[in-house]
Amino acid sequence: MALYTPEYQPTGEEIAVINTSKGAIRVQLAGADAPIHVGNFVELAQKGFYDGLKFHRYVPGFVIQGGCPNTREATPEQVAAGRAAGFAPFGTGNPGYSIKEEYTTNPNNKHEDGALAMARSMDPNSAGSQFYLCLGPQHNLDSGYTVFGQTIEGKDVIGQLRAGDVIESVTIENAAA
Template identity: 70%
Template sequence: MGFFLEPVYTPEYEVVGDEVAVFETSKGTIKARLDGAGAPIHVANFCELAGSGFYDGLKFHRYVPDFVIQGGCPNTRDMTPEQVAAGVAGPDGMPGTGGPGYRIKHEYDTNPRNSHVDGALAMARSQNPDSAGSQFYFCLGAQHFLDPNYTVFGNTIEGLDVVKSLRAGDVIESIRIEHAE
């Protein structure tokens, strides 16, 4: 029995270059400017998922103090915030193990701005470099040791205080894409 690897997906969304992701969370609003020039596949993928409502109602499932707050796992959709915070399995599996059913190609070695600064928005992945899908994280402080292995595709421009207040179980009410003026 071989190891199943989901197909590599190429998003159809056409990146304009001025995308801003607006995260409405149970703790407040966060705005992140997306880096369509440096990470066009990641930005297009994120915009498609956000536009389809994929993230609506998911919970942040991983909080590591002074490191990251992570969300975007569909397994958290039908779980209560308390269940996610407790780290128990939900009806669709363990938080942190789900995805969109495909994976995207990494861009960490081609993005000239791939810098895990405080408030950076990046994609989580498994051991395979091309295994990112829907799970993302915000850096809680600079994490430059991640630069050579994980793709940064945006940076927080408003609501860094909200990012720093998030914990496992907090709800992603919605993510919408706006265009900077």
């Protein structure tokens, strides 16, 4: 799959507001540390890519993961069950491209509680749209997955999220025009 370079150039001031069926989460994006990931996330959010997707993976004490387009047409109950007839497997979708990893260049690539990072397959350069929020520190992931933001409000909301919960929208505050 072709590697995509976002046109959006982060300023470092961007804050993602992830509105979920359980409440809002505000994340300070790390544009200086992971400009490709932040630029990609901002572009996808501004296109409405995440609107209506569901969180498809919940591992207690580890992560809550969303951003798979295969969940768009599925009901929350189908996503919570993990599979649904007629749907591509949840957790395997992407935006049609991948982005270059930045965990080897990000000086602050630390999976702290509430960190926002990109999921990927075995290929280091396979991240696209799927993201996860850490449920507690996960430093075993520091050397393999790119952190591109840190929750500043809504950790209580993150703690309530489960597979099947809806990403109602993702908006970006302070995005450059």
